[in-house]
Amino acid sequence: MTLLTVVTALFGGMLIGLAAAILLFFNNRTAGISGIAAGLIKPWKQNSHWRLSFVIGLVISAPLWRLLIGNISIQINTPLIILAAAGLLVGYGTQLGGGCTSGHGICGNARLSPRSIAATLTFMTTAGITVYLVRHFV
Amino acid sequence: MNLNLSAFASGLTFGLGLIVSQMINPVKVLSFLDVTGNWDPSLALVMVGALLTLGLLQWLIKKSAKHKPSTNKTKPALSKKIDAKLITGATLFGIGWGLSGLCPGPALMGLTSGLSGSYVFVAAMFIGFLLFNLLHRKH
Numbered sequence: 001m002t003l004l005t006v007v008t009a010l011f012g013g014m015l016i017g018l019a020a021a022i023l024l025f026f027n028n029r030t031a032g033i034s035g036i037a038a039g040l041i042k043p044w045k046q047n048s049h050w051r052l053s054f055v056i057g058l059v060i061s062a063p064l065w066r067l068l069i070g071n072i073s074i075q076i077n078t079p080l081i082i083l084a085a086a087g088l089l090v091g092y093g094t095q096l097g098g099g100c101t102s103g104h105g106i107c108g109n110a111r112l113s114p115r116s117i118a119a120t121l122t123f124m125t126t127a128g129i130t131v132y133l134v135r136h137f138v
Numbered sequence: 139m140n141l142n143l144s145a146f147a148s149g150l151t152f153g154l155g156l157i158v159s160q161m162i163n164p165v166k167v168l169s170f171l172d173v174t175g176n177w178d179p180s181l182a183l184v185m186v187g188a189l190l191t192l193g194l195l196q197w198l199i200k201k202s203a204k205h206k207p208s209t210n211k212t213k214p215a216l217s218k219k220i221d222a223k224l225i226t227g228a229t230l231f232g233i234g235w236g237l238s239g240l241c242p243g244p245a246l247m248g249l250t251s252g253l254s255g256s257y258v259f260v261a262a263m264f265i266g267f268l269l270f271n272l273l274h275r276k277h
Contacts, residue, residue, distance in 0.1 A: 091266020097227020
C-alpha cells in the first residue's frame, strides 16, 4: 500500500458511493450488481430497461477508460475450471443471500441494515479463509 | 431525469470507481483478501470511501425529502431477518469471490478485456443465477 493506492482507493470508493446515490435518488433502486444482472434474465420482471441501461453503463466504462485515459490492469491467474466453479458459487450464492459486495457491502451497510452487515461479515470471512486455504494448502 | 439515462450514468460512474480503485483487478482483490500473507489493505478504503459518500448523500436526499413519493409504494418492505438463506448465500459467494478475486461488477466489466477467464466466470455466474431461479422460484 502506497500513498497513491490510498488516494485511488478512497477516490474510487467515493465514485462508487456517488453511483449508488444516483440510482437511489433518480431510480429509487439499490445498486446491487448481482441483483441487477440476475434481473436481466428474469422475464417475469417488468420494466427491466433500467437494469440493461445500468449494465451497459458499467461495462462500457472500461473501453471508454482505455480510449480516453489508458491501460487497465486486469490479471486473472486462476485456472479456468476453478473460475467456472467460482462463477457458479458467486451466481447462486448472491441470489440465495440477496446481494453481493455492492448490494450488501455498500448499499445495505450504508443504511445500516443488520442483514447486510451480517452478510458482509460472512462473505469477507469466507473469502479470506478461502484465499488462505488456497495459498497455503493447494 | 429519464430512468434509463440515470441508470446508465450510475453504471458508468460505478464502473469508473471500480477502475480507479483497482477493484476491477482480481489479483489486487486477492491480495486484499490474503490477510495472513503479503496483505494489501488498500481495498478496505474503497469501502470506506463508498460508505462515507453514500451515507452522506443518502442523508442529504432524506433531508431534502418529498421527492417522488409516488415511486415508493411499489417496493416491497425489505426483510430484516438474518436467516440461514442469507448466511449460506453469503458463505457461498465469499468462497467464489475468494477462489477467483471476482465479484459481479468487475466480472461483467472484464468481458471487455478479452480474457477467456472473464467469459468463463460470467457464463458460470449466469448459470448460477438460472440455477437459483429453477430451484427456488416457481414460475
